[in-house]
Amino acid sequence: MSSAIQFQLFAPHNEGAALIGSFSNWEAIPMHKQKDGYFRTSVDLEDGVYQYKFRVQSKSWFFEPDQWVEVNDPYATDIDAVGGETGVVRVKDGKRITDTYVWQHDDKPLPPDHELVIYEMHIGDFSGGENDAQEHGTYKDAIEKLDYLCELGVNAIELMPVKEYPGDHSWGYNPRYFFATESSYGTTADLKQLIDECHGRGMRVILDGIYNHSEAESPLTQIDHDYWYHHSPRDPENNWGPEFNYELYDEELETYPARRFVGDTVRFWVQEYHIDGIRFDAARQIANYDFMRWIAQEARHTAGPKPFYNIAEHIPETTDLVGPEGPMDGCWHESFYWCVLEHICGGSFDLERLKDALDGKRQGYLGTTDIVNYLTNHDHERVMSDLAKREIFEVAAFKRVKLGAVLLMTAVGVPLIWMGEEFGEYKPKSPDPSKLEWALLENDLNRSLFEYYRGLITLRKQNHALYTENINFFHEDPDSNVLAYIRWNDAGDRVAVVANFSDQFLAGYQIPDFSEVGTWHEWTGNYDVEVGDSGLTIDLGEYEAKVLVWQE
Numbered sequence: 001m002s003s004a005i006q007f008q009l010f011a012p013h014n015e016g017a018a019l020i021g022s023f024s025n026w027e028a029i030p031m032h033k034q035k036d037g038y039f040r041t042s043v044d045l046e047d048g049v050y051q052y053k054f055r056v057q058s059k060s061w062f063f064e065p066d067q068w069v070e071v072n073d074p075y076a077t078d079i080d081a082v083g084g085e086t087g088v089v090r091v092k093d094g095k096r097i098t099d100t101y102v103w104q105h106d107d108k109p110l111p112p113d114h115e116l117v118i119y120e121m122h123i124g125d126f127s128g129g130e131n132d133a134q135e136h137g138t139y140k141d142a143i144e145k146l147d148y149l150c151e152l153g154v155n156a157i158e159l160m161p162v163k164e165y166p167g168d169h170s171w172g173y174n175p176r177y178f179f180a181t182e183s184s185y186g187t188t189a190d191l192k193q194l195i196d197e198c199h200g201r202g203m204r205v206i207l208d209g210i211y212n213h214s215e216a217e218s219p220l221t222q223i224d225h226d227y228w229y230h231h232s233p234r235d236p237e238n239n240w241g242p243e244f245n246y247e248l249y250d251e252e253l254e255t256y257p258a259r260r261f262v263g264d265t266v267r268f269w270v271q272e273y274h275i276d277g278i279r280f281d282a283a284r285q286i287a288n289y290d291f292m293r294w295i296a297q298e299a300r301h302t303a304g305p306k307p308f309y310n311i312a313e314h315i316p317e318t319t320d321l322v323g324p325e326g327p328m329d330g331c332w333h334e335s336f337y338w339c340v341l342e343h344i345c346g347g348s349f350d351l352e353r354l355k356d357a358l359d360g361k362r363q364g365y366l367g368t369t370d371i372v373n374y375l376t377n378h379d380h381e382r383v384m385s386d387l388a389k390r391e392i393f394e395v396a397a398f399k400r401v402k403l404g405a406v407l408l409m410t411a412v413g414v415p416l417i418w419m420g421e422e423f424g425e426y427k428p429k430s431p432d433p434s435k436l437e438w439a440l441l442e443n444d445l446n447r448s449l450f451e452y453y454r455g456l457i458t459l460r461k462q463n464h465a466l467y468t469e470n471i472n473f474f475h476e477d478p479d480s481n482v483l484a485y486i487r488w489n490d491a492g493d494r495v496a497v498v499a500n501f502s503d504q505f506l507a508g509y510q511i512p513d514f515s516e517v518g519t520w521h522e523w524t525g526n527y528d529v530e531v532g533d534s535g536l537t538i539d540l541g542e543y544e545a546k547v548l549v550w551q552e
Contacts, residue, residue: 002044003094009054009073011223012037012253015066019043021052021089028055037253047093051086059224061231072177074219074261077272078188079164079180098272101189105200110276111155113309113329113369114467117409117457118206118416119154120377123162123185124169125435126419136169136433139190143197152422152450153457156204158279160378162191166215171378171431172208173240173281176215178265195274206277206309207269211262211295212285213241220261228258238285246291259291263298270302277309280328283321284314293327311372319364322371333360333371333413340375340407341383343501344400344543345390349481354501358411358485359471368469371413375404376421384426398424398445399543402452403499406545409456410487410497412471422453452524456547459523463549465493474515480506482540486515494550496520500540511536520548 007019009031017039018028024043031039031054039056054073057066072079076087077098090097127141149157161172164180172182181191195205214221220228221242227250233239244258269275278299286292296310312321312328321331339357343349356362360371375383383404387397401424408415419425420436424446427434440446460466465487475484481502487495496515500506512535520529522538524547529536538546 001094002046003091004042005045005089005091005096006040006042007031007052007054007073007089008038008040009056009223010038011056012250013059013224013227014039015057016068017054017056019052020055020070021050023050023052037250045089045091047091050089050091051080052089053086056223058222059227060222061225063222069222071219071222074177074223075179075264076177077179077268079177079183081164081183099187099189099192101192101196103192103196103274105196106274108199108202110199110202110204110307112307113414114367115461116156116204116309116414117154117460118156118158118372118414119149119152120158120160120374120416120418122160122171122378122419123182125433127435136184136435138184139186139194143194146197146201146203149203150201152454153461154417155202156206156276157198158206158277158416159208161208161210161281163210166217169433173210174215175210176218178214178218178261179268192273199274204276204307204309205274206279206311207273207275208281209266209269209278210281211244211266212282213239213243215241218242228261234287235285238282240282243285246286246288256291259294263295266295266299267302270299270308276303276307277311279311279313279332281313283312283328283331284316289320289327292321296327296329309369319370323366330369330372330414332377333357333373335363336371336373336411336413337376337380340404341386344383344404344407345386345392346503349478349501351476351478351483354483355473358407359473360412361469361471365413366469368412368467369414372416373408373411373413374416374418375401375408377416377418378429381429382418382421382425382427384424385428388426395445396543398449399541401449403501403543403545405449405453405456406497406499406547409460410466410485410495410547412469412487415460417453423447423450455523459495459547459549463493463495464491465489465495472515475511475513480504480509482506482509484511484514492550496548496550497545498536498538498540498548499545500542503542505542506540508537509540511538516550519551521551523547523549 017031020026031041033039053070058069073087078088080086080088124136127137162182163175164177164182165174168184181188198205229242230245246258300308310329312331317334321328336357365371423441468489470488473485484498514531514536
């Protein structure tokens with residue numbers, strides 16, 4: 001039994017369009033333009049899977065006037081990339097569907113934004129290893145590693161872009177299709193299962209969204225380039241493809257075309273894939289706070305009552321993005337990265353700059369979820385790689401990485417870990433295939449670093465002083481490169497950090513003005529210390545942090 005399945009294409013200024021597909025032996029089926037700007041037609045189809053494209057008279061300036069071109073549906077939810085790209089439509093019970101996946105864990109509670117520890121992941125490079133026969137990882141491979149992430153303790157993963165891009169390997173920042181998932185990673189159902197399995201483990205999934213630009217041959221560029229995009233890049237030195245024009249308003253149809261399209265794709269991903277947040281790439285290039293405020297509201301509204309985190313990457317960072325008047329819930333804290341990296345690599349000791357990095361309020365950020373801190377991310381070299389360039393290796397390198405981990409997990413803000421940092425992955429970043437070297441976990445130093453990260457994450461979950469905006473720098477020693485600070489909450493939780501940013505072992509180091517008299521538990525060495533009226537006396541190794549948890 002067949003049913004009438006509608007195909008439509010929004011192209012209000014184009015003169016003609018037709019549908020071609022496997023169901024018509026790729027012969028053209030005329031489409032009729034209506035007053036709302038859509039070309040539409042219906043085809044009687046039985047349940048099954050079909051390939052299709054549109055032919056359209058292009059309005060793009062790089063074609064001949066009204067030249068007929070073949071394009072995929074900008075709204076295609078799947079792309080068949082074998083033997084040439086075509087859109088895929090699935091019909092079941094007389095209706096178009098993306099797949100038949102049935103969600104299992106929608107009822108599981110998920111952590112709020114301020115409790116998150118985020119793990120940034122590239123699907124292609126995350127699973128497997130140097131000796132893995134597979135070319136790159138898949139969604140199913142990532143599912144097999146979720147128990148490892150649970151052991152580490154993270155409660156959110158941030159997926160680098162998984163929208164369909166040209167070729168079989170990319171970091172995903174060149175999206176060609178905005179509704180389709182990257183087919184080389186697996187099926188749409190596979191991605192849903194990954195997200196569902198995360199939810200079943202109490203882990204949220206944040207999607208890295210590219211809404212500044214598209215890949216050069218994305219369908220909208222071929223249909224009517226200047227209706228959706230700026231004619232030329234606004235900043236040629238920071239241009240990665242045609243840039244959406246969120247200012248262009250179609251008075252006849254009373255719509256902002258680019259906003260309309262991106263709004264549709266964001267709502268689709270929240271509804272269809274049950275994502276729990278979006279990282280907005282290149283917010284500085286988007287450069288439209290009205291749009292960003294609207295799209296963040298659309299995402300939250302579509303998500304309903306569950307927590308949803310809208311994060312912007314804006315370099316250089318700006319406090320205008322967040323807070324009561326800002327369009328976003330949080331932003332990447334780039335100055336944290338640069339400052340901490342300099343201090344653990346042996347640069348100058350700048351107390352005021354270090355305090356700014358650890359306490360975003362000093363920079364104008366208001367809440368703990370305003371900023372996402374990181375020691376590195378996909379845009380930067382791994383810390384181990386940076387240290388190696390400075391000829392810092394082995395034990396010395398791992399000590400400095402552990403110092404950075406303490407700062408990351410005890411600073412005000414939401415911490416983010418770039419995959420592999422937790423066990424000391426060292427390979428320089430590369431857009432080419434570069435799978436994590438999981439065998440490193442068999443080495444004592446690497447395993448020790450993993451356990452250190454796991455312990456810090458556990459401490460963060462157990463001691464809610466680290467969820468607050470409260471921080472006080474109670475000891476500053478620029479001569480010895482020592483800084484001490486305390487985090488607290490109103491329930492009596494206290495965590496103090498004493499950090500030595502020098503290459504000198506400080507035996508019997510005295511802090512006469514220690515925050516609180518009483519018993520503290522030194523977390524890194526697992527022993528109790530008594531702080532009396534005369535303060536604290538403690539041994540501080542070179543590039544070492546002591547983490548003290550209040551007992552009584």
